[in-house]
Amino acid sequence: MNHGQQSGEAKHEDDAALTEFLASLMDYTPTIPDDLVEHFLAKSGFQCPDVRLIRLVAVATQKFVADVASDALQHCKARPAPVVKDKKQQKDKRLVLTMDDLSKALREYGVNVKHPEYFADSPSTGMDPATREE
Amino acid sequence: MTNGGGEGGSQRRELHGKRSVFRGNDFAYALARMAVAQICESVEMNSYQESQTREGVRFSSFQETALETLTDVVIQYIQNVGKTAQFYANMAGRVEGNALDIVQALEDLGSGLGFDGAHDVEHCLADSGVVKDIIRYTGEAEEMPFVYSLPPFPFNRGKRPAPSFFEIGAEPPDEHIPVWLPAFPETKMSNGSEETNVDKIEGDVGSRENGPSLTSMQQSVDVDRVKILKSMDQKEVQKPTEEPEGNPFLAAPLWAGEKNVARVFFPSELRKEEISINHVPEKSMSKSYHIPALEAYPPSDKINEKNRLAETQDGDERNGTRTQRGLLRFKIETRKASLCWKRNQCLDEKGWFQEDGDRREKKVEREEKPESVDTDVK
Numbered sequence: 323m324n325h326g327q328q329s330g331e332a333k334h335e336d337d338a339a340l341t342e343f344l345a346s347l348m349d350y351t352p353t354i355p356d357d358l359v360e361h362f363l364a365k366s367g368f369q370c371p372d373v374r375l376i377r378l379v380a381v382a383t384q385k386f387v388a389d390v391a392s393d394a395l396q397h398c399k400a401r402p403a404p405v406v407k408d409k410k411q412q413k414d415k416r417l418v419l420t421m422d423d424l425s426k427a428l429r430e431y432g433v434n435v436k437h438p439e440y441f442a443d444s445p446s447t448g449m450d451p452a453t454r455e456e
Numbered sequence: 457m458t459n460g461g462g463e464g465g466s467q468r469r470e471l472h473g474k475r476s477v478f479r480g481n482d483f484a485y486a487l488a489r490m491a492v493a494q495i496c497e498s499v500e501m502n503s504y505q506e507s508q509t510r511e512g513v514r515f516s517s518f519q520e521t522a523l524e525t526l527t528d529v530v531i532q533y534i535q536n537v538g539k540t541a542q543f544y545a546n547m548a549g550r551v552e553g554n555a556l557d558i559v560q561a562l563e564d565l566g567s568g569l570g571f572d573g574a575h576d577v578e579h580c581l582a583d584s585g586v587v588k589d590i591i592r593y594t595g596e597a598e599e600m601p602f603v604y605s606l607p608p609f610p611f612n613r614g615k616r617p618a619p620s621f622f623e624i625g626a627e628p629p630d631e632h633i634p635v636w637l638p639a640f641p642e643t644k645m646s647n648g649s650e651e652t653n654v655d656k657i658e659g660d661v662g663s664r665e666n667g668p669s670l671t672s673m674q675q676s677v678d679v680d681r682v683k684i685l686k687s688m689d690q691k692e693v694q695k696p697t698e699e700p701e702g703n704p705f706l707a708a709p710l711w712a713g714e715k716n717v718a719r720v721f722f723p724s725e726l727r728k729e730e731i732s733i734n735h736v737p738e739k740s741m742s743k744s745y746h747i748p749a750l751e752a753y754p755p756s757d758k759i760n761e762k763n764r765l766a767e768t769q770d771g772d773e774r775n776g777t778r779t780q781r782g783l784l785r786f787k788i789e790t791r792k793a794s795l796c797w798k799r800n801q802c803l804d805e806k807g808w809f810q811e812d813g814d815r816r817e818k819k820v821e822r823e824e825k826p827e828s829v830d831t832d833v834k
Contacts, residue, residue: 339591340555340587343587347594350594353491353495353498354488358488358491359534361484362484362488363538365538366536366538366539366542367542368537368538368542369552369553370552371552372555374555375554375558378558378590379534381590382558382586382590383533383537384495385590385593385597386530387492388498388499390529391495391496391499391515395514396501399501417514417515417516418516418519419496419515419519419522420522421519421522423522424522424526430569433529435525
């Protein structure tokens with residue numbers, strides 16, 4: 323990553339954007355409290371006395387959760403509504419975050435939270451004896 | 457990051473009721489759950505209807521399982537960011553993380569989904585698409601601080617160190633135990649009389665997850681302290697209550713020249729100046745004599761002394777050499793016949809190497825003179 327001297331000014335600009343953002347973070351209070359984020363970061367070995375970095379991680383996490391939640395919301399809305407009744411029913415569907423929607427949303431992020439559709443006595447229940455594997 | 461390793465893993469999880477995230481920190485977990493719920497609640501999706509009115513659709517409630525799963529994921533996300541950032545910091549030879557380390561970690565975690573400029577390997581980190589995304593997010597999303605005001609997180613910070621011997625006022629049982637070490641906990645023999653003191657529990661039991669064990673431990677420490685104090689009153693403590701030296705290993709380092717340290721004596725100087733480290737009584741006269749003899753045979757002096765009582769000069773010389781802390785110099789010179797004879801005899805016995813000679817000499821010495829004055833041979 324040798325940008326060299328020619329892009330020195332550009333680097334200053336890039337740095338400026340990041341530093342400005344870090345400075346502005348002190349005004350923005352992320353939803354996840356700083357102590358909590360610091361606790362979990364310290365648990366994995368990352369210790370830093372700078373609060374701005376903690377807030378950066380908190381904001382990044384908040385963005386992550388917001389993205390996942392919005393994807394789940396889309397999945398939820400995209401599901402065909404079970405409107406069977408002909409009554410004047412407002413479309414005030416109470417949206418509930420279900421495991422189904424969440425697993426679909428998280429799937430794109432590489433997190434596999436697939437629930438088994440049914441519970442069986444053993445993993446090989448219902449399979450052919452020939453293909454039974456443990 | 458696969459969660460639970462597929463169906464089998466999730467099944468096992470459901471059966472055992474455990475999470476992949478360590479649930480021991482229930483306090484932190486509960487806080488994380490609340491924060492995640494708050495964020496999800498604020499996620500609003502705008503939908504356009506026929507009347508072209510924007511309708512913000514939000515989640516009104518959650519499935520509890522879904523919320524817990526999402527909390528697990530978020531906790532692991534934070535931990536992953538921390539781990540990766542620390543990894544990058546260590547790669548760069550640093551101990552503390554950097555803003556750029558975090559950006560790199562976020563890029564790593566976001567590379568699965570992709571972000572702007574992910575293809576450009578050589579781009580500047582500060583200009584990363586991840587940062588831009590975050591900046592955009594903070595610009596758009598509404599600010600929403602955490603609902604509850606948190607007390608300062610007392611995670612394992614309320615643990616008081618065990619009181620030292622000096623603080624208790626008790627004497628360490630053995631001499632080899634310094635005063636500044638924590639006192640031994642006494643085995644509980646009778647708790648009946650100290651019931652009242654059990655209530656006096658220090659209020660610093662912050663970590664609730666360690667609740668029962670910590671309180672009981674502090675109870676026992678208080679009980680023991682009272683016991684020790686009582687025993688103190690009964691028997692007299694001989695040891696004078698000196699100033700607590702404190703832990704010498706934690707003391708601040710000394711500046712150069714602050715403390716008088718004994719000079720290091722070089723053997724070469726001794727030869728000229730005859731500075732004696734361990735005083736030898738008959739040493740004073742040796743200055744005037746040049747010492748041609750083997751300086752490496754101090755023990756032989758004793759034997760020679762014993763043999764030749766008349767020749768004190770040489771004895772002094774030898775004593776002078778003796779004080780020179782065992783040099784490894786072999787200067788062999790011819791001496792008088794009688795001396796030579798003695799010396800050669802010694803040499804034949806001992807050989808030419810000082811260490812072996814010394815050892816043998818020491819043995820001989822001990823055999824002959826068990827009460828010999830201890831010299832500074834070695």
